[in-house]
Amino acid sequence: MKPFDYARAQDVSGALDAGKIIAGGTNLLDLMKLGVETPERVVDITRLDLKRIEDHEGGLRIGALVSNSDLAVDDRVRRNYEVLSRALLSGASGQLRNMATTGGNLLQRTRCYYFQDVASPCNKREPGSGCRAKGGATRLHAILGASEHCIATHPSDMAVAMQALDASVEIEGAEGTRTVPLAEFYVLPGDRPDIETVLKPGELITAVILPAPLPGRQTYRKVRDRASYAFALVSVAGIVSVKDGVIEQAALAFGGVAPRPWRNLEVETALAGREPTRETFDAAADILLAGAEGQGGNDFKIPLLRRTFRAVLGELTQGA
Amino acid sequence: MKTTLTINGASYELEADSRTSLLDALRNHLGLTGSKKGCDHGQCGSCTVIADGRRINSCLTLACMMDGVEITTIEGLGEPGALSPLQDAFVRHDGYQCGYCTPGQICAATAMLDxxxxxxxxxxxxxxxxxxELSEAEISERMSGNLCRCAAYPNIVDAISEVAGVNGWKEAAE
Amino acid sequence: MTIHQKMDAPDRRNRLDDMAQGVLSTPLDRPEGPLKVSGRAPYAHEVQPEGMLHGFFVRAPRIGRLVSIDDSIARGTAGVETVISGPKLIRNPAQGTANSAPVQPDADIYYIGQPVALVVADTFETARAAAMNVRLDIAEADRQPVNPTDYDSPEDQQSTQGDLDGAMAEAAFTVDRTYTTPAHNSAAMEPHAAIAQWDGDKLTVRSSLQMLKYNRNEIADSLGIDPANVRLLSPYVGGGFGSKLGIAPDAVGAALAAKETGRPVGVVLSRQQVFEATMRRSETKQRIRLAADADGVLSGIGHDAWVSNLPDEAFSEPVTQATPFTYGGVHRQIGHHIARVSRTCAGSVRAPGEAVGITIFEIAMDELARATGVDPVELRRRNIPEQDPTSDIPFSSHKLAEALDDGARTFGWDDTLPEPGGRREGEWLIGQGMASAVRVNALMESKARVTLQPDGTALVETDMTDIGTGTYAILTQLAAEMLGIDAANVKTMLGDTDLPPASGSGGSWGAASSGASVFLACQGVRQKIAAALETTEEDLTLKDGRAIAGNRSIPLSEVLDGPVESEGHIEPGDTGDAVRQATWGAYFCEVAVNAVTGETRVRRMHGTFAAGRIMNPKTARSQCLGGMTFGIGMALTEELMHDSRDGHIVNRDLAEYHLPVNLDVPQITVNLLEERDPWANPMQVKGIGELGICGAAAAVVNGIFQATGVRVRDLPATLDKVLAGLD
Structure with missing residues (x-):
């Protein structure tokens, strides 16, 4: 870990443009120890008043420093946003959830083996150096949204649920506050995989806004290599309502398969107004997987995503 | 830099590089080697301590961020002759073998029951x-952030179950 | 005095059964337990001397020849004391019982991750950061390929009996399949670590090691010093599983740095370095051929194994070690093939040989059961040989049939050979699987000293280690039993080369070997007491601090006018070759495979094992739990992934090398069979530390077949492999 100056922010304005932000530290310190992150100055924001979960326009406003644990166990979240609670509880471990924050989790970096290994070229770590993952070990890697420059996946569970929930990100910057829908917050790698979000240098995430809960059933299904404490190979966040035997509305997001929490509104359109049958699910899965491309070691994610997608839809529509 | 740490109810003045993790502060600076370094990346749980009542990985925490936080390490939970109920149950159920992950397991279990x-x-x-519900599956899931290569998991679950009183654990075992 | 016994003949006295204290073979809690659970047991890096410096290794990112090291930035960093490199650093740890220095490659880089320099600084943070600033100029050099391709077949490792091809041609049923297992890592929770300190010519190293007697010679040879000047301390070892059998780069690096700086130096390998720069279990490819008659009785067995290692390593995974004697069949062919590669060193990982060899063999046996329609348990019963079918020597004891019966009964095995895929609960397909457990048994030379005080307390001293195996408990119990005193009055001192040299922990021989030396030492003490009472050791009873002979019962304090001391010395002898010694068992499990995702969960698992006299059923059971859990990992999750382009280990951390977590492991049950094996040693004890892994993974993989009809032949059975065969 490179030496750095440590400072503690006393208020939000003091954290803007002040250096690398540290909150829970669970991802940043991990990467600093590996030499992947090498900040000159680290700004501790843990004492800022961003730890509240407040009712907000029928939904919730979640402070950026609310821990993953506190968010997962909040009564309102458990009652109205089950998909989010389950996503959070499926992530990491009890210890890590106690430290990790809402804002930090959104900005989690990829688990790509080559990104974490400073001896390997990586366009995300060092733009223009190349992608060593291509042609290497790709079990963790993307089947959707990747580019020739980067095939890494976003590792968050929480962000996948928030994507399905139409969350927005509240951002504080020198020019004031702006709110960005999560759908527009993440950017695909293209030829600049080092740029992962629309967050500008010096800006700070202060909150996540959840709109009023959608009707219907919710679930988060995570498929992984161990029963617990492992990153998703594939995950599906789903909120589906059924009325008179047809799907009224479906909101679906996918983890472990793309450089960002993945959502495809055409998939949801294909489901709406249809009977919840295997044919309907398969037709929607065809849309979801159109253009999906494996790298060899992750080819299995294509059938796995289809099967998990169908199972989640089956579960959410069964008997409804 | 200087940081005042509160550990097991005592105050410590730490003079260390800002890079020093809470774990390294405990082990290398303060002589509290009960907290273990197994991976240094939050992937094994051996370094688990309790901070303001909550279990955390001390390896992924900077010591300089922890002033004003009440930290409890394994040394603060009990000592030979005056073990905590969980420590005692781990001994009786052989909830360890090599013992290296054990302080982390016990700190995690202590906070997990809360x-x-x-x-x-x-x-x-x-x-x-x-x-x-208190069940073996609940305990097992909640303890999954603490790896044990000796694989005392069934005994760890038994030890915690007994202390937590899962399903009249003792009767069931007889 | 020293009581010496060489095992040239079976010892049928069963002397331990004559003892009266009643503490041996009881589930005594580990005496060191309170220290471990309170964080007060000091491991390798936890007694830090005043002024200790911290060392951090620089890894080689490429294979080749090191032309130069630019350490100017590191040396210019405040707090950095020195940077160590050069001809004395070791390439990789010594192999088990090597007793001499491992390869010292100087500027040659044989694998990615090889430690090439050690940065030494006043703090850990400074050393680690400076190590990242050391620049290496590495030139291409002629090296082995990174992937195993060219295999040698050493003549002395091929064997043929009868005519296997003929047997295969004539058999009613055959199996001829090729399987693979990936490389594994021991992943002990305590990383390799050492603190070295010099006092003149005398070197003291506190490290995490399994076999001090050998390790002392290995480090002395590495440094070019007299072993008599080396003292090693390993009172607590945070797991080993083979990875700490030999001296490792941390200890040699710390000693060199301490010499140069004149200060104590501590070195801990990072978890990534443990993965890269210690030991892996070699990947294996295995071809199994089975020829059987209509009843499933084997007429022929073929087992070929392909493994790999670095050049100049004597060890190669002894995959077929137990194949010659496990099952009958007169036509046999065994082959062993080794490729030299540029990858992390291959060495011992829990139960080298059987862990992967028996596992694969037992999957093949399940395929034979399916082919013949014979229940898998019955199939194994039918193939238990009368005597070692290869060497034509008797078994010292053979408990496989009993283990199969007991295990099947305890588990509730369905012997109707249900059709695969026939049982479903919601999304989950349920299946049962079983496998036999087999592991060779060995005895090694070992010494110990026992001192009994008139106040009824005793001291046991040996340089044996306790790596979680329960050595403190069993040696304490053994001495308490033989000296007739409470276990609380026995102090056992381990892990110090100043104490009599023991076998060390490895190969499952620790309890039997170090135990036998303590047994003999206690016998010596008993002889002295007997002499004082003018009786014989055989006629002496020691119980509750009293000596009883004839009709006299006298407190020890009255018998002894001072401490009584004796050493014990056990040596292996002819019983090692006169009979085939092995330990036996059987595994049973129920798995649930998700029909949607291919995820497998082990719902229930049971093992029944026979390993001679069990000295402590609590710690012995824990060893079996550990082995079986390693088996679950081998079956489902564990795989070191090598990048096929440069051979480096891709998943070199505990997030991506998937050890089983708590939720992966059910409440495993274990039965231990009562047994005395007189050929093993004077205690009739055999090893149990590795038996639990020797086939366990097969039970899980066979269960997956029963559940789904999918036969996974390339371990681990990750969901993608299962998924490929699901509807």
Missing amino acids: EIKAGWPSVVTDDLTASP
């Missing part, structure tokens, strides 16, 4: 809106 008491659900809880 999480259940507080009504926190886990990913294996069926109904998120209800209070979680």
Whole structure:
């Protein structure tokens, strides 16, 4: 870990443009120890008043420093946003959830083996150096949204649920506050995989806004290599309502398969107004997987995503 | 830099590089080697300590961020002759072998039982809106952030179950 | 005095059964337990001397020849004391019982991750950061390929009996399949670590090691010093599983740095370095051929194994070690093939040989059961040989049939050979699987000293280690039993080369070997007491601090006018070759495979094992739990992934090398069979530390077949492999 100056922010304005932000530290310190992150100055924001979960326009406003644990166990979240609670509880471990924050989790970096290994070229770590993952070990890697420059996946569970929930990100910057829908917050790698979000240098995430809960059933299904404490190979966040035997509305997001929490509104359109049958699910899965491309070691994610997608839809529509 | 740490109820003045993790502060600066370094990346749980009542990985925490926080390490939970109920149960159930992950397991279990008491659900809880049941599956899931290569897991679950009173654990075992 | 016994003949006295204290073979809690659970047991890096410096290794990112090291930035960093490199650093740890220095490659880089320099600084943070600033100029050099391609077949490792091809041609049923297992890592929770300190010519190293007697010679040879000047301390070892059998780069690096700086130096390998720069279990490819008659009785067995290692390593995974004697069949062919590669060193990982060899063999046996329609348990019963079918020597004891019966009964095995895929609960397909457990048994030379005080307390001293195996408990119990005193009155001192040299922990021989030396030392003490009472050791009873002979019962304090001391010395002898010694068992499990995702969960698992006299059923059971859990990992999750382009280990951390977590492991049950094996040693004890892994993974993989009809032949059975065969 490179030496750095440590400072503690006393208020939000003091954290803007002040250096690398540290909150829970669970991802940043991990990467600093590996030499992947090498900040000159680290700004501790843990004492800022961003730890509240407040009712907000029928939904919730979640402070950026609310821990993953506190968010997962909040009564309102458990009652109205089950998909989010389950996503959070499926992530990491009890210890890590106690430290990790809402804002930090959104900005989690990829688990790509080559990104974490400073001896390997990586366009995300060092733009223009190349992608060593291509042609290497790709079990963790993307089947959707990747580019020739980067095939890494976003590792968050929480962000996948928030994507399905139409969350927005509240951002504080020198020019004031702006709110960005999560759908527009993440950017695909293209030829600049080092740029992962629309967050500008010096800006700070202060909150996540959840709109009023959608009707219907919710679930988060995570498929992984161990029963617990492992990153998703594939995950599906789903909120589906059924009325008179047809799907009224479906909101679906996918983890472990793309450089960002993945959502495809055409998939949801294909489901709406249809009977919840295997044919309907398969037709929607065809849309979801159109253009999906494996790298060899992750080819299995294509059938796995289809099967998990169908199972989640089956579960959410069964008997409804 | 200087940081005042409160550990097991005592105050410590730490003079260390800002890079020093809480774990390294404990082990290399303060002589509190009960907290173990197994991976240094939050992937094994051996370094688990309790901070303001909550279990955390001390390896992924900067010591300089922890002033004003009440830290409890394994040394603060009990000592030979005056073990905590969980420490004692780990001995009787052979909830360890080499013993290296054990302080982390016990710190995690101590705080984990409080999480259940507080009504926190886990990913294996069926109904998120209800209070979680005390069961082997709940304990097993909640302890999955603590690796044990010797694989004392069944004994760890037994030890915690006994202390937590899962399903009249003792009767069931007889 | 020293009581010496060489095992040239079976010892049928069963002397331990004559003892009266009643503490041996009881589930005594580990005496060191309170220290471990309170964080007060000091491991390798936890007694830090005043002024200790911290060392951090620089890894080689490429294979080749090191032309130069630019350490100017590191040396210019405040707090950095020195940077160590050069001809004395070791390439990789010594192999088990090597007793001499491992390869010292100087500027040659044989694998990615090889430690090439050690940065030494006043703090850990400074050393680690400076190590990242050391620049290496590495030139291409002629090296082995990174992937195993060219295999040698050493003549002395091929064997043929009868005519296997003929047997295969004539058999009613055959199996001829090729399987693979990936490389594994021991992943002990305590990383390799050492603190070295010099006092003149005398070197003291506190490290995490399994076999001090050998390790002392290995480090002395590495440094070019007299072993008599080396003292090693390993009172607590945070797991080993083979990875700490030999001296490792941390200890040699710390010693060199301490010499140069004149200060104590501590070195801990990072978890990534443990993965890269210690030991892996070699990947294996295995071809199994089975020829059987209509009843499933084997007429022929073929087992070929392909493994790999670095050049100049004597060890190669002894995959077929137990194949010659496990099952009958007169036509046999065994082959062993080794490729030299540029990858992390291959060495011992829990139960080298059987862990992967028996596992694969037992999957093949399940395929034979399916082919013949014979229940898998019955199939194994039918193939238990009368005597070692290869060497034509008797078994010292053979408990496989009993283990199969007991295990099947305890588990509730369905012997109707249900059709695969026939049982479903919601999304989950349920199946049962079983496998036999087999592991060779060995005895090694070992010494110990026992001192009994008139106040009824005793001291046991040996340089044996306790790596979680329960050595403190069993040696304490053994001495308490033989000296007739409470276990609380026995102090056992381990892990110090100043104490009599023991076998060390490895190969499952620790309890039997170090135990036998303590047994003999206690016998010596008993002889002295007997002499004082003018009786014989055989006629002496020691119980509750009293000596009883004839009709006299006298407190020890009255018998002894001072401490009584004796050493014990056990040596292996002819019983090692006169009979085939092995330990036996059987695994049973129930798995649930998700029909949607291919995820497998082990729902229930049971093992029944026979390993001679069990000295402590609590710690012995824990060893079996550990082995079986390693088996679950081998079956489902564990795989070191090598990048096929440069051979480096891609998943070199505990997030991506998937050890089983708590939720992966059910409440495993274990039965231990009562047994005395007189050929093993004077205690009739055999090893149990590795038996639990020797086939366990097969039970899980066979269960997956029963559940789904999918036969996974390339371990681990990750969901993608299962998924490929699901509807």
